[in-house]
Amino acid sequence: MAQVTDLHVTQNIPLPAPALLLNEIARSPEQAEFMAQSREIIRNILNGTDPRFLLIVGPCSIHDTKAGIEYAQKLAKLAEEVKDKVYIVMRVYFEKPRTTVGWKGLIMDPKLDGSDNIPEGLRQARTFLRQVIDCGLPTATELLDPITPQYIADLISWSAIGARTTESQTHRQMASGLSMPLGFKNTTTGDLIAAVNAIKAAGKPQTFLGVSEQGVASAVTTSGNPDCHIILRGGDKGPNYGADDVATAIEYLTGNGASDAIMIDASHANCSKDDKKMPAVYQEIVRQRAAGNTKIIGAMLESHLVAGNQSFPQPLEDLTYGQSITDKCIDWATTETLVRETADKL
Numbered sequence: 001m002a003q004v005t006d007l008h009v010t011q012n013i014p015l016p017a018p019a020l021l022l023n024e025i026a027r028s029p030e031q032a033e034f035m036a037q038s039r040e041i042i043r044n045i046l047n048g049t050d051p052r053f054l055l056i057v058g059p060c061s062i063h064d065t066k067a068g069i070e071y072a073q074k075l076a077k078l079a080e081e082v083k084d085k086v087y088i089v090m091r092v093y094f095e096k097p098r099t100t101v102g103w104k105g106l107i108m109d110p111k112l113d114g115s116d117n118i119p120e121g122l123r124q125a126r127t128f129l130r131q132v133i134d135c136g137l138p139t140a141t142e143l144l145d146p147i148t149p150q151y152i153a154d155l156i157s158w159s160a161i162g163a164r165t166t167e168s169q170t171h172r173q174m175a176s177g178l179s180m181p182l183g184f185k186n187t188t189t190g191d192l193i194a195a196v197n198a199i200k201a202a203g204k205p206q207t208f209l210g211v212s213e214q215g216v217a218s219a220v221t222t223s224g225n226p227d228c229h230i231i232l233r234g235g236d237k238g239p240n241y242g243a244d245d246v247a248t249a250i251e252y253l254t255g256n257g258a259s260d261a262i263m264i265d266a267s268h269a270n271c272s273k274d275d276k277k278m279p280a281v282y283q284e285i286v287r288q289r290a291a292g293n294t295k296i297i298g299a300m301l302e303s304h305l306v307a308g309n310q311s312f313p314q315p316l317e318d319l320t321y322g323q324s325i326t327d328k329c330i331d332w333a334t335t336e337t338l339v340r341e342t343a344d345k346l
């Protein structure tokens, strides 16, 4: 008989059922309470009842959990300092969408050597999230693989659907069932329409193919996620953080019946992926908000201990500690200055 299956599959390793991992690396009642509270605060910021500025800040990706925790400890202190004006949520990004190919994040390849030990990656991700929460910080991540949320979503305060997947029905369906507030990026071309359609689709009930906590393939039905908003991240045609772009976005969102709460990413195409340009972009976002545009509910910054990024792959022993192996980040000193400035201005 002709071979008609697995022509291109070279390996298929069963994963532990989500319930097993949730039991092995369990959330404590205190952690569950913290997650519920942090999500409620973010919902209130989105609907305008909490006047604080929501700042999603942290490394482009977590590749070294030791440096990640050092970062979290510093950020927790800063968050405490500005908590009356700015609600800080740490970027804890474990899944990287690639334009073509590249390292796909700690969950996919936790050993950074191409061995793609996903069960180990899921364990490290849960363990790390719990450590960040225990520092007193809410958590933010991009959810990319539709099975991943079953393993980590209970420890996530806010999540993003990235520019490359906002148009994907699979991701909109997944978002409709997620328990946390969530932002959809505009597409890499800069179009807002896909994000607006995504907010509408994710807000509706959906039925789709998923995996249960027991690891069983399932037909999942959701009630819709009402806490979705847009993230302006610039695109191929240029940045979209300026006052005119924001006004256009508000008009477009309201005209199309989507939430007009806007988060703006100071990284990615809004700063041409240049960490040296990121502070000025961020300061302009804060300037607009301080000038009275409360539709701008928050911003995103890619920040790490050390500025810039380093090429990867390279021998692990040659990696610079605390520096990104994906997109360029601003360094810790710049982060502190920008965050303190935000609290002063708002």
Ligand SMILES: O=C[C@H](O)[C@H](O)COP(=O)(O)O
Pocket: 060, 096, 097, 098, 099, 100, 101, 102, 268, 326, 327
């Ligand atoms: O935020 C990270 C990157 O911008 C995203 O993963 C795409 O990266 P790439 O274009 O280097 O693949």
Ligand SMILES: C=C(OP(=O)(O)O)C(=O)O
Pocket: 060, 093, 097, 142, 161, 162, 163, 164, 185, 233, 268
């Ligand atoms: C990949 C990211 O962003 P975007 O989807 O905007 O490229 C990210 O924030 O890590």
